[in-house]
Amino acid sequence: MKIISNSINRFISLETSSSILLFIISIVAVIWANSSFGYIYEVLWNHKFTIGFADTEFYLAKPLFLWINDGLMAIFFFVIGLEVKREILEGELTTLRKASLPIFAAIGGMLFPVLIFVGLNIGQIGAEGWGVPMATDIAFTLGILKLLGNRVPLGLKIFLTAFAIVDDIGAVLVIAIFYSANIQWDLIMYAMVLFGIVSFLSYKQVYSKYFYFVIGFVVWLLFLKSGIHPTIARILMAFTIPIHRKVDCMSYFKSVTKELHFFKENSTESNSLMSNQQIEAVGNIENLTDEVYAPLQQLEHNLHGWVSYLIMPIFALANAGVVLSFDGLEDTGHITTNIALALVLGNTIGIMLMSFIGIKLKLADLPEGVNYMQLLGVSLLGGLGFTMSLFIANLAFEDVALISAAKMGIIIGSLVAGGLGYLVLRFSLKPNAAKE
Numbered sequence: 001m002k003i004i005s006n007s008i009n010r011f012i013s014l015e016t017s018s019s020i021l022l023f024i025i026s027i028v029a030v031i032w033a034n035s036s037f038g039y040i041y042e043v044l045w046n047h048k049f050t051i052g053f054a055d056t057e058f059y060l061a062k063p064l065f066l067w068i069n070d071g072l073m074a075i076f077f078f079v080i081g082l083e084v085k086r087e088i089l090e091g092e093l094t095t096l097r098k099a100s101l102p103i104f105a106a107i108g109g110m111l112f113p114v115l116i117f118v119g120l121n122i123g124q125i126g127a128e129g130w131g132v133p134m135a136t137d138i139a140f141t142l143g144i145l146k147l148l149g150n151r152v153p154l155g156l157k158i159f160l161t162a163f164a165i166v167d168d169i170g171a172v173l174v175i176a177i178f179y180s181a182n183i184q185w186d187l188i189m190y191a192m193v194l195f196g197i198v199s200f201l202s203y204k205q206v207y208s209k210y211f212y213f214v215i216g217f218v219v220w221l222l223f224l225k226s227g228i229h230p231t232i233a234r235i236l237m238a239f240t241i242p243i244h245r246k247v248d249c250m251s252y253f254k255s256v257t258k259e260l261h262f263f264k265e266n267s268t269e270s271n272s273l274m275s276n277q278q279i280e281a282v283g284n285i286e287n288l289t290d291e292v293y294a295p296l297q298q299l300e301h302n303l304h305g306w307v308s309y310l311i312m313p314i315f316a317l318a319n320a321g322v323v324l325s326f327d328g329l330e331d332t333g334h335i336t337t338n339i340a341l342a343l344v345l346g347n348t349i350g351i352m353l354m355s356f357i358g359i360k361l362k363l364a365d366l367p368e369g370v371n372y373m374q375l376l377g378v379s380l381l382g383g384l385g386f387t388m389s390l391f392i393a394n395l396a397f398e399d400v401a402l403i404s405a406a407k408m409g410i411i412i413g414s415l416v417a418g419g420l421g422y423l424v425l426r427f428s429l430k431p432n433a434a435k436e
Contacts, residue, residue: 004026011155018309019144020143022139025313026316026411027322030322036224049063064318070224072311074231075234075303080168081238084238086296096124098162099162100364103166113342113350115346117130121334126406127395132389132409134171134344135389137384137386137414141160144418144425149358153374156370158367169408171388172193172231172235174311176394179392180227190222194222202317209295217236219236220233242295245293246279246291255288261289300394332405336409338409348383349379349390374429377421381417381421393410
């Protein structure tokens with residue numbers, strides 16, 4: 001339990017600082033878009049960049065915000081894929097019993113927001129945005145838990161993390177199935193052949209990060225050109241990353257200890273330079289360190305910081321800049337209202353109700369040290385959509401006015417859900433409730 005506690009706390013610490021940065025960047029984006037320099041914001045993100053040879057078929061030309069959403073965010077979804085595989089093989093989704101409550105909660109948190117949005121939107125434009133309110137932003141939700149300090153039981157942290165990961169799986173499937181069009185199945189076939197080759201190599205425990213990177217880029221490009229959103233390509237490629245280690249911990253400890261003794265015995269009197277024997281010892285230690293890491297764990301560890309502190313803030317800067325205007329509200333105002341209500345009410349009702357049903361049917365267990373009032377607080381936090389909701393909004397709508405209305409609904413709904421969730425947890429958690 002101590003190891004799990006430390007791992008969860010490290011993960012939450014990273015997501016918390018990321019959530020603070022995301023919040024600041026989002027505020028900057030809104031202020032920038034509504035300032036006298038708003039035209040620069042619009043021109044910058046819509047400026048078209050071309051990579052390749054424009055006079056041939058071998059080029060990609062996209063506005064900058066699409067390079068971010070389709071390209072840079074591919075790394076974000078790759079990390080999600082790594083997290084999902086880790087949780088399935090080694091974490092909180094290893095058995096159906098452990099995963100049952102997060103699965104029940106995620107089903108409720110996806111189904112009910114969709115039902116509420118569709119119900120409120122009957123007979124009005126914008127029905128294609130039904131997928132927007134069904135996503136949960138793990139960075140902001142964990143950030144709010146962190147604000148509550150050691151009041152939060154470990155079981156609640158683990159539940160929220162597992163729930164958010166299952167929710168991400170659902171969101172990615174929705175993107176791949178419902179927000180893709182004009183599919184070229186021949187390109188998908190080529191991509192799946194490459195995916196099959198890499199999967200076979202992974203099964204045989206053959207791994208080269210450079211080879212996997214090249215194949216991964218080709219698979220991403222084929223999905224992009226095929227009409228299926230390339231997020232699914234990154235998830236698939238993440239599943240091919242091996243989780244085995246070449247060197248176990250005890251062998252690593254013995255070998256490194258031996259090399260360190262060798263390093264000490266061959267020390268020089270120079271304060272600046274090492275002996276050739278010391279250089280060789282350091283090289284051996286570096287090689288051993290690479291081999292004691294599981295490739296999946298190493299990639300997740302190395303990329304998580306880049307995603308949290310660079311990719312997601314850039315995405316927020318490019319997508320959160322909503323022009324706050326009352327013009328055209330008679331046509332699009334319902335989109336803002338319906339998304340906000342679906343985020344808050346849909347997630348709260350859905351997560352709470354489905355979790356309650358799972359527990360009462362004895363198909364799931366309430367986490368240790370967690371009561372129903374705290375579960376209600378987490379259910380409210382499930383309505384904090386932001387990153388994934390903004391991403392889906394850009395896929396769901398083509399009309400700029402509808403996109404802006406959706407973004408306003410996401411921001412309003414997320415603020416309400418986050419604020420109410422914090423208050424419920426703040427008054428329902430006892431001091432020093434966390435268990436190590």
